[in-house]
Amino acid sequence: MPLLDGESTGSFVTRLAARHGQSVSHLLATVGEGRSAADIEPWQSELYLNAAARQRLAALARRPLTQLTRALASLREEHLLPDGSGAPAYKWPWRPHSGFLVRGCALCAARRGVLDEVWLIRPDPWQICVQHGRFYDISRDGRLPFIDLSLGPHVLRAELRRLRLMRRLGPVGRLLVADAFAVLAHPAVHLPRLGGSRTAPLRLLPTAVTVAYRMARLERLRLDGRLVHDDYRHWREEARSDLGWQLGMALGEWSERHLPLQLPPLPFTRAARPSSRRYRQPGFPHQPDVPEMAPVDKLTCLSWEILARGPRPYG
Known part of the structure; x- marks a missing residue:
């Protein structure tokens, strides 16, 4: 079997x-x-x-x-x-x-x-098969069981980058992707919300993955205890310059919830620093345990709603 x-x-x-x-x-x-x-x-x-x-x-x-x-x-x-x-x-x-x-x-x-x-x-009401370039969700419509992504290679590239990020960062990668979708749902960004249409994940995914990688640059250093407050200012300025003020504003609100952790100092040895992998373990404001089947709207630390209100095609 x-x-x-x-x-x-x-x-x-x-x-x-x-x-x-x-x-x-x-x-x-x-x-x-x-x-x-x-x-x-x-x-x-x-x-x-x-x-x-x-x-x-x-x-x-x-x-x-x-x-x-x-x-x-x-x-x-x-x-x-x-x-x-x-x-x-x-x-x-x-x-x-x-x-x-x-x-x-x-x-x-x-x-x-x-x-x-x-x-x-x-955990989420959709999945992308990168092997065959197909988008599947919880739709029960047998006439259109999947969406062909042959005309959207950028979506497949984004999904491959998302999978790579989660392999590298483990649970932290899942949390960053959830936070990235929440950033895109900030009222200032003016993008559709998840669940507003069947294809909303496809439209949002490439930008969400770009945002998640931007977050990962900061989060890895933060969880390893290697950030000071000036680093945040430079990071926010760079985000506004590269991604626009709307996304920069939403990312600024995200970074204010991911402030430097007060970690005990590491022993000052050559072996201790390179072997540190704390960046794979979630830290405040997220919970240390990441439920396997929790969807993005339950994982994010941001407070505003990221799902469309009212009847949705899924979720």
């Missing part, structure tokens, strides 16, 4: 049941005791298990538990149901506890021999 990175547990179990010629409810009865919304579909909500049921699912799938949890995010420790009595149990609620169910790339799935529709569990 092929595993697809990022797939929702509900999507995987639906495929597993079909492979064995069973109904999903029959397969779940072998996984554990539980309840689910009537006639649940994998694009509607996420399936959650406790540790004992997770072990049974791994046995049914004939996969090592480590492989299963690496591929299926909702089976990781922070998303497990409480053990309760210790008996295997599952729950398939009306809505996911966290995250969004985003359509998976059909071409990526087909390369793994999966021809069924696949749904991913993601």
Whole structure:
């Protein structure tokens, strides 16, 4: 049974049941005791298990538990149901506890021999497949399951830069991208907000990534304890000059919340300075733990709203 990175547990179990010629409810009865919304579909909500049921699912799938949890995010420790009595149990609620169910790339799935529709569990209500140049979201419209990005190579370049930033900075990279989207939602910037249209992420992403890299230059030094207040003034002046006064104003408000940290002095040794990697650990005003399925509007430290009000195509 092929595993697809990022797939929702509900999507995987639906495929597993079909492979064995069973109904999903029959397969779940072998996984554990539980309840689910009537006639649940994998694009509607996420399936959650406790540790004992997770072990049974791994046995049914004939996969090592480590492989299963690496591929299926909702089976990781922070998303497990409480053990309760210790008996295997599952729950398939009306809505996911966290995250969004985003359509998976059909071409990526087909390369793994999966021809069924696949749904991913993601922190944000969209994803970009850089391999095939496609934008996917939580739209259920089968007539337009994705947006072709062949006419938008700048968006693909931006997504590759975003992924590179998060590999380098870890959780701090995710926070900076969230803050960058919030900066673009500042009233002075006059850009659309996320959720205002299906294509808003595509329009905003290149600028958001540029802003996130600009922030990273300051944040890495700040978290390593190598900034003084004069550095902020130079950084703000440069931002206004390069990006315009509107973005410069919003970035100024962001930088005022990211003031120098009062860190204990490092031992003055040659080995201590180069090995410092504190810039990968969030510091005030952000929380030290970055929830895996938290969307950008829940991660940012900025106070104004970054999502469009009223009905939105997703989120």
